[in-house]
Amino acid sequence: MKSVESVFEIIAEPNRRAILGLLVSAQQSVGEIERQLRMPQPAVSKHLRVLREAGFVESTVDAQRRLYRLKPEALQEVDAWLAPFRRFWSAHVDALERHLDRMDRSIPTKRKTRKRRQGPNR
Amino acid sequence: MKSVESVFEIIAEPNRRAILGLLVSAQQSVGEIERQLRMPQPAVSKHLRVLREAGFVESTVDAQRRLYRLKPEALQEVDAWLAPFRRFWSAHVDALERHLDRMDRSIPTKRKTRKRRQGPNR
């Protein structure tokens, strides 16, 4: 049993993302998820278990049913990881330009020719 | 060759996330990534290939080196997917409260008929 998968591995699975998507609107029982996603019940339960152990969802008991609802903490982790990259899709095109311009990340290897960028000149 | 992996599968790989992390600060050559991450060169190249084909990075040629830099579009996709969930980590506590209120988190070891629930579930 490995319970320490990264949140990224968890949401890498399409069915799990689908389940999370369903739970955005409202909590759902296993059966409801099963029907909406047209997925075999054991599959649903299994994915829910993974999601639960990873902290993405939590469940409460209602008679024989289990109602699953979203727990946002885990997804916040993804959001946090994304943060440093955000500055890129605002204005980075120019910054990139500057980079290309001054990049001389030379390494302790002998290099004579530089200025060899720009263009797929074969 | 399958090139149509979801962006989520791409970033599920720890080494790839590490590479992306490196590229946030500046573009890097394969060798630089190799050294900083202490990862065998073929591994770096392979991951870079995956990242490139998925649109996470792009490369330019500099003599025998290849300089890789970030391409934010793919990560924006993740960001977009995350959007619907964002409202959860602002105000959702109240909804949660209501739920916790009408059920018992205790273990229903031996329980007789309880309220049959009036659920909003159809």
Next chain:
DNA sequence: CAAGCATATGCTCTTTGGAGTATATGAAGA
């Protein structure tokens, strides 16, 4: 052209994890 560096690719091996199926648990109602 030959040599050397930087990077890419091909191949095998191994592990992981989802699919599918069968079955177990547990609660509710007759």
Next chain:
DNA sequence: TCTTCATATACTCCAAAGAGCATATGCTTG
């Protein structure tokens, strides 16, 4: 109690993918 419903778990099978290693490609310089 027995039956039925809702959900969970156990188990096998299979494919995908990363690790590791060897090698190919390609550019540069002597």
